[in-house]
Amino acid sequence: MIDQLIKKIQETEAPIVVGLDPMLDYVPERLKREAFAKFGETLAGAGEAIWEFNRGIIDQIWDVVPAVKPQIAMYEQFGIPGIEAFQKTAAYAKEKGLLVIGDIKRGDIGSTSLAYAVGHLGKVKVGNREYAPFTEDFVTVNPYLGSDGIRPFLDVCKAEKKGIFVLVKTSNPSSGEFQDRQIEGRPLYEWVGEQVSRWGEELMGESYSYVGAVVGATYPEIGKSLRKLMPNTFILVPGYGAQGGNGKDLKAFFNEDGLGAIVNSSRGIIAAYRQASYASFGEEGYAGAARQAALDMKADLRQAWER
Numbered sequence: 001m002i003d004q005l006i007k008k009i010q011e012t013e014a015p016i017v018v019g020l021d022p023m024l025d026y027v028p029e030r031l032k033r034e035a036f037a038k039f040g041e042t043l044a045g046a047g048e049a050i051w052e053f054n055r056g057i058i059d060q061i062w063d064v065v066p067a068v069k070p071q072i073a074m075y076e077q078f079g080i081p082g083i084e085a086f087q088k089t090a091a092y093a094k095e096k097g098l099l100v101i102g103d104i105k106r107g108d109i110g111s112t113s114l115a116y117a118v119g120h121l122g123k124v125k126v127g128n129r130e131y132a133p134f135t136e137d138f139v140t141v142n143p144y145l146g147s148d149g150i151r152p153f154l155d156v157c158k159a160e161k162k163g164i165f166v167l168v169k170t171s172n173p174s175s176g177e178f179q180d181r182q183i184e185g186r187p188l189y190e191w192v193g194e195q196v197s198r199w200g201e202e203l204m205g206e207s208y209s210y211v212g213a214v215v216g217a218t219y220p221e222i223g224k225s226l227r228k229l230m231p232n233t234f235i236l237v238p239g240y241g242a243q244g245g246n247g248k249d250l251k252a253f254f255n256e257d258g259l260g261a262i263v264n265s266s267r268g269i270i271a272a273y274r275q276a277s278y279a280s281f282g283e284e285g286y287a288g289a290a291r292q293a294a295l296d297m298k299a300d301l302r303q304a305w306e307r
């Protein structure tokens, strides 16, 4: 899957993942009216509204970016209909040729991690049959339970040729409270990064590993040191746009080959129509605004990855 991701990045010339983090607030009034007319002001109505919202965005961006990253929390808040919207979104994105990174941040004791890995990346057995309940290509994983919490993900990735992105240094303001703690003279994120690189050795694609890392755009200096520490690790970089990260700070996340990183923007793209610079699209043009925002991000990132 990492090789497919790289191929799509090269085809689109856009190391960009569009974060599908829909809030009901972002959904245009007309879409909400139609969804509520069918299902009432219910969880099912909300699920329908966010699914239709996502479909509109996917229709506008599938040919300009390689991947989408649905954030499962945004769907889980609407219960079962939200989860259905998550899966419908992932399946539709794949139908349109996009790769799907499920931002699920899972990780637990081994047996529980196995269930997460099987459910999201693999196949679950029911009697004599096997089902792939969710259809992501990659998921995000929390490493803080240690290797036995990661091992099941590695095994399923090997069997299914899928990938994971392990949290190494997150983009949020207080990520340093634990992640920057010095242990034997080095920050914890470096210990984790080193281990991610080691896990990745057993799951190599052509030049990068199926085991990637999450490193926030909001910490470019740390991005630089982690880039050196994990040369074959693909980095998923959240924190661009709404959290303050921008193209000129991101050069160090990329390798000399112009590859090695994919940058996420969620609110900055899917809610672009609410920003002054895209206001001319209006609420009805929300998906067109998302396309333009993705193209503008591509131009902004060019300075980071083009050599």
Ligand SMILES: O=c1ccn([C@@H]2O[C@H](COP(=O)(O)O)[C@@H](O)[C@H]2O)c(=O)[nH]1
Binding pocket: 019, 021, 071, 103, 169, 170, 171, 172, 214, 215, 216, 238, 239, 240, 241, 242, 243, 264, 265, 266, 267, 268
């Ligand atoms: O360190 C991290 C890890 C994950 N995220 C997720 O990425 C998006 C960011 O959304 P924006 O609207 O572009 O800020 C969101 O789903 C986060 O949960 C992150 O921000 N930082």
